[in-house]
Each structure stands twice: as C-alpha cells, then as structure tokens.
Amino acid sequence: MRVGIVGGTGEIGEGMAMRLSRIMDVCVGSRDISKARETCDTCLFSAKEEGLDCSVEGGTNQDVVDGSDLVILAIPFKHVQSTIQGLTGLDEKIVVSPINPMERRDCFVYTPPAEGSAALYLQKILPEGTRICTAFNNIAGNRWRDISSDLTYSVPVCGDDAEAKRIVMDLVDRISLLKAYDAGPLSCSHIIESITPLLLNVARYNRMKDVGIRFV
Amino acid sequence: MRVGIVGGTGEIGEGMAMRLSRIMDVCVGSRDISKARETCDTCLFSAKEEGLDCSVEGGTNQDVVDGSDLVILAIPFKHVQSTIQGLTGLDEKIVVSPINPMERRDCFVYTPPAEGSAALYLQKILPEGTRICTAFNNIAGNRWRDISSDLTYSVPVCGDDAEAKRIVMDLVDRISLLKAYDAGPLSCSHIIESITPLLLNVARYNRMKDVGIRFV
Incomplete structure (x- = not known):
C-alpha cells in the first residue's frame, strides 16, 4: 500500500512522512513542490543517519492523490476547502482526516463547522462514496517528528466503511x-x-x- | 472536609461512597432514605471485611447538602432538574458534576442540552455563585465498585473558581x-x-x- 500525505510539509505531515517512509512507500504533497522535496530530503537524511531504508517521493497534492491508495489530509481545518477544491480522484481512495477544527481564545476551544465535525464536513464536500476515516487526531506534531522516541498512544479510528476502517487501523498499528x-x-x-483542544x-x-x- | 454524594445509591455513587468513606467523612443521599442506609451498610461491611475504618452516614439528598462542604451529583442527566429543584443551599457548596448526557442509539451518542454541556446546564439552573466543577466523568461504575483494584486513570477537572478547582483536584488525588x-x-x-460515550x-x-x- 502506498500512503500519500496531502499537506505533508507541515509539522505533523512531515513527522508522519518521516515515520511512515521507513515502513512503506510514501508520497508527500504540497502546493509548493520544492517544499515537498525538502520534506523528502529530511526523511531520507534522518533514515540514512540511522542506516535505515526510506521510500519517499515528493509532488503536488494532486500527484499524491493520483499515486496513493490511502491519502492522509495533514492540513489545518481552515485550508480544507481550498485544498480539496483543486483535487480530483479522492473518491477512489481511502481518505484519513487527522483534522481538528479549533481556536485559541482564553483557552483552546473546539470549533466544529455546522456539520458537527471536520470529518462530516469532509463527507459533505467530497464526492459520494469517498471512504473517509478519522485517525491520528490526538498526536502532537513534536512527537511525530521526534523519531527516536516511541509513540505509545491509543488512536481512536472512526468511519462508516468497515473495510477502509480495518485498513486504517492496520496502518496505525x-x-x-x-x-x-x-x-x-x-x-x-x-x-x-x-x-x-482538551489535551x-x-x-x-x-x-x-x-x-x-x-485507553486503559 | 465532608463529602456528600447526591444520588449515592446508584452504581457510580455507591462505588464512590465505598472508596471515599475509607479516607474521609461521607454522607450518602437518596430520595429513598432506606436505600441510602443500604449503601452505608455496603460501605461499612466491605471496609470491615478488610479491617479498615469507614465513616459514612445516610440521609435524604437535602441532608447530604446540609451536612457537606462538597457535593457530588452522582445522578443521570435526565434526573438533574427534578433532583436539583427540591434542594436548597447548594450555592454555599462546591458542586461536582460527573454527569454525562448521552443516549444509546446505534452507538453511544453525546447528547448535551442547549447550554452545551451538563455542567453549563447546572450553572444555569443553580443559584449564581455556586462553585461548580466537572470531575470523575470518565470512570465506569464497575471500576468504582471493584474496590480491591486500583483506579489508575487521569481525571480532567474543569471549573471557573480556582480555589474550588484546587479542592476538587486534591480530592481526586x-x-x-x-x-x-x-x-x-x-x-x-x-x-x-x-x-x-467514546469510551x-x-x-x-x-x-x-x-x-x-x-494522559501520557
């Protein structure tokens, strides 16, 4: 399975790319293809330092969708609409949302759209039949990038398509x-x-x- | 400090009473005073079996409010209004809400009132100045009652009164x-x-x- 990361040059996306490219084929996307290539270099360099294999390729976000079976949308909620708008073919993929709509006021506040969640908003704007799952929502970017330390978290996964959910859960594991x-x-x-925002x-x-x- | 448990004869309330009565003075309330006394007997019996002290007293829910510094509302959300309606003096107490409005449909669903949460609903119906905190929301009744095993959970505590929150956090700890x-x-x-409902x-x-x- 080939995993694509749309918005793969942000902190969380890059950390995901670093970890995933050591265990499977990863395609990192960005609006700015030179940034995607920088992230690939970061992945390759960090793997080489430890003498590990690494399979990562950079491209546009559309390249990522075209070249992947499963696409992780590692983008802030405010960029979802503009990013999705330009992309075609997502309806043939498993789409994973780690997206958390929130704002920093006096404290961090959950600010979902009218649909109730980022995931349900995605369901509304993506073509019918797109297999959407929620996963990886509660892991800090710092922890993704700190590749020398283990991630010991529980990852709740939501979705309506049982097969897609099973594939995402296997990926998580x-x-x-x-x-x-x-x-x-x-x-x-x-x-x-x-x-x-609670965390x-x-x-x-x-x-x-x-x-x-x-979960204990 | 004397802790009162309104609705102390339900599964969670009774489990709380069993654990708390071994470390502080507890007052257990119920609409049915004979049920409150049964819960006290359960607490006393289980402590005696292990050769431990136990300080617990039964009464009406109003007795609990009158005799406590801190009142835990161990009641289902659907009974909040009718239970609160009959009680006076809560505005002089710290009130702890472990209440989770939810329903079982195809899965468990969070069903908050229009105020946004059980806690904010309580704030609306209780006299101004009542020091409300949220705590103990995510611990199963079974685990409260299984007194021979340790509770190893994290307990998030919310509240607007810093002193009350500190007191509740000390109680939790x-x-x-x-x-x-x-x-x-x-x-x-x-x-x-x-x-x-997620859990x-x-x-x-x-x-x-x-x-x-x-939290890790």
Whole structure:
C-alpha cells in the first residue's frame, strides 16, 4: 500500500512522512513542490543517519492523490476547502482526516463547522462514496517528528466503511507503538477531534508538553 | 472536609461512597432514605471485611447538602432538574458534576442540552455563585465498585473558581491512584463529558470492558 500525505510539509505531515517512509512507500504533497522535496530530503537524511531504508517521493497534492491508495489530509481545518477544491480522484481512495477544527481564545476551544465535525464536513464536500476515516487526531506534531522516541498512544479510528476502517487501523498499528481502536461511525468523530483542544489545555494548565491519550 | 454524594445509591455513587468513606467523612443521599442506609451498610461491611475504618452516614439528598462542604451529583442527566429543584443551599457548596448526557442509539451518542454541556446546564439552573466543577466523568461504575483494584486513570477537572478547582483536584488525588489534571474553565466540560460515550463505544467495538483514559 502506498500512503500519500496531502499537506505533508507541515509539522505533523512531515513527522508522519518521516515515520511512515521507513515502513512503506510514501508520497508527500504540497502546493509548493520544492517544499515537498525538502520534506523528502529530511526523511531520507534522518533514515540514512540511522542506516535505515526510506521510500519517499515528493509532488503536488494532486500527484499524491493520483499515486496513493490511502491519502492522509495533514492540513489545518481552515485550508480544507481550498485544498480539496483543486483535487480530483479522492473518491477512489481511502481518505484519513487527522483534522481538528479549533481556536485559541482564553483557552483552546473546539470549533466544529455546522456539520458537527471536520470529518462530516469532509463527507459533505467530497464526492459520494469517498471512504473517509478519522485517525491520528490526538498526536502532537513534536512527537511525530521526534523519531527516536516511541509513540505509545491509543488512536481512536472512526468511519462508516468497515473495510477502509480495518485498513486504517492496520496502518496505525504498524507505526511505532501506536494502537488503533475502532471508535464507531464517522458521526462520532467530533469527540475525537475535540480531545485535541482538551489535551492542549491540559498541557498548558498543568505545565506539560505534547500530551496524548491512552485507553486503559 | 465532608463529602456528600447526591444520588449515592446508584452504581457510580455507591462505588464512590465505598472508596471515599475509607479516607474521609461521607454522607450518602437518596430520595429513598432506606436505600441510602443500604449503601452505608455496603460501605461499612466491605471496609470491615478488610479491617479498615469507614465513616459514612445516610440521609435524604437535602441532608447530604446540609451536612457537606462538597457535593457530588452522582445522578443521570435526565434526573438533574427534578433532583436539583427540591434542594436548597447548594450555592454555599462546591458542586461536582460527573454527569454525562448521552443516549444509546446505534452507538453511544453525546447528547448535551442547549447550554452545551451538563455542567453549563447546572450553572444555569443553580443559584449564581455556586462553585461548580466537572470531575470523575470518565470512570465506569464497575471500576468504582471493584474496590480491591486500583483506579489508575487521569481525571480532567474543569471549573471557573480556582480555589474550588484546587479542592476538587486534591480530592481526586486522594482517591486510589487517580490523578487530577486542570482541564480549564467550566465551558470546556463538554469535551470531558463526551469522552464517556467514546469510551463506551471503544469498549463495545473492541470487546473491552470498563475503558478509561490516561494522559501520557
């Protein structure tokens, strides 16, 4: 399976690319193709330093969609519409949303669109039949990029297509020490998305860094 | 400090009473005073079996409010209005809400009132100045009652009164291996409340029991 990361040059996207390109074929996309290539260099360099193989390729976001079976949308919520608008072929892919609509006011606040969650908004704007799953929502960019340390989090996965969800859960389980949990239909995504502002608040008010969750 | 448990004869309330009455003075309330006394007997019996002290008293829910510094509302959301309606004096207390408005449909769904959360609904119907905190929302009743095993969960606490929040967090930290985290103002409670239907779905879809969370 080939995994594409749309918006793969942001902090979370690049960290994902670094970890995923060591265990499978990864395609990193950006509006700016030179940035995508920089991220590929970062992946290749860090893998080489440790004497590991790395399979990563850069391109436009459309290249990523065309060349992948599963596409992770590693973009902020405010860029979702403009990014999706220009892309074709997503309806033939599994689309993974780690997107958390939120704002920083006095504290971090979950600010979902009228549809109820980023995931349901995606469902509305993507062609019918696109297999959307929510996953990777609650892992800090810093932790993705700190590739020498294990990720020991639980990853709740939502989605309405059982086969797509199983593929996404298998992907999660291959990364570091992450453990995937079926968290129900796509309509439950708002809970998972809202956990991220909670974790940011917990970090802030308790002087912690990069807080994640584990189901126990 | 004397802790009162309104609705202390339900599964969660009784489990809380069992654990708390071993470490502080507890007052257990119910609409039916004979049920409150049964819960006291359960607490006393289980403590005696292990040769431990236990301080617990039963009464009406109004007795609980009158006799406590901190009142935990261990009641389902659907009973909040009718229970609160009959009670006076809550505005002089710290009121703790472990209440999660939810429904079981195809899966468990978070169903907050128009105010946005059970906590904000409480704030609306209780007298101004009542010091409300959210805590203990994500711990299963079974786990409260299984008193021979440690509770190893993280407990996010929300509230707008810093002193009340500190007192509630100290209370949390005294119970088993629970660890309290400041999770921000009362307006953030909806996230904590919604985690409970998520945990119930995770348990159901992954064949687990009594799932809780830990911040890592």
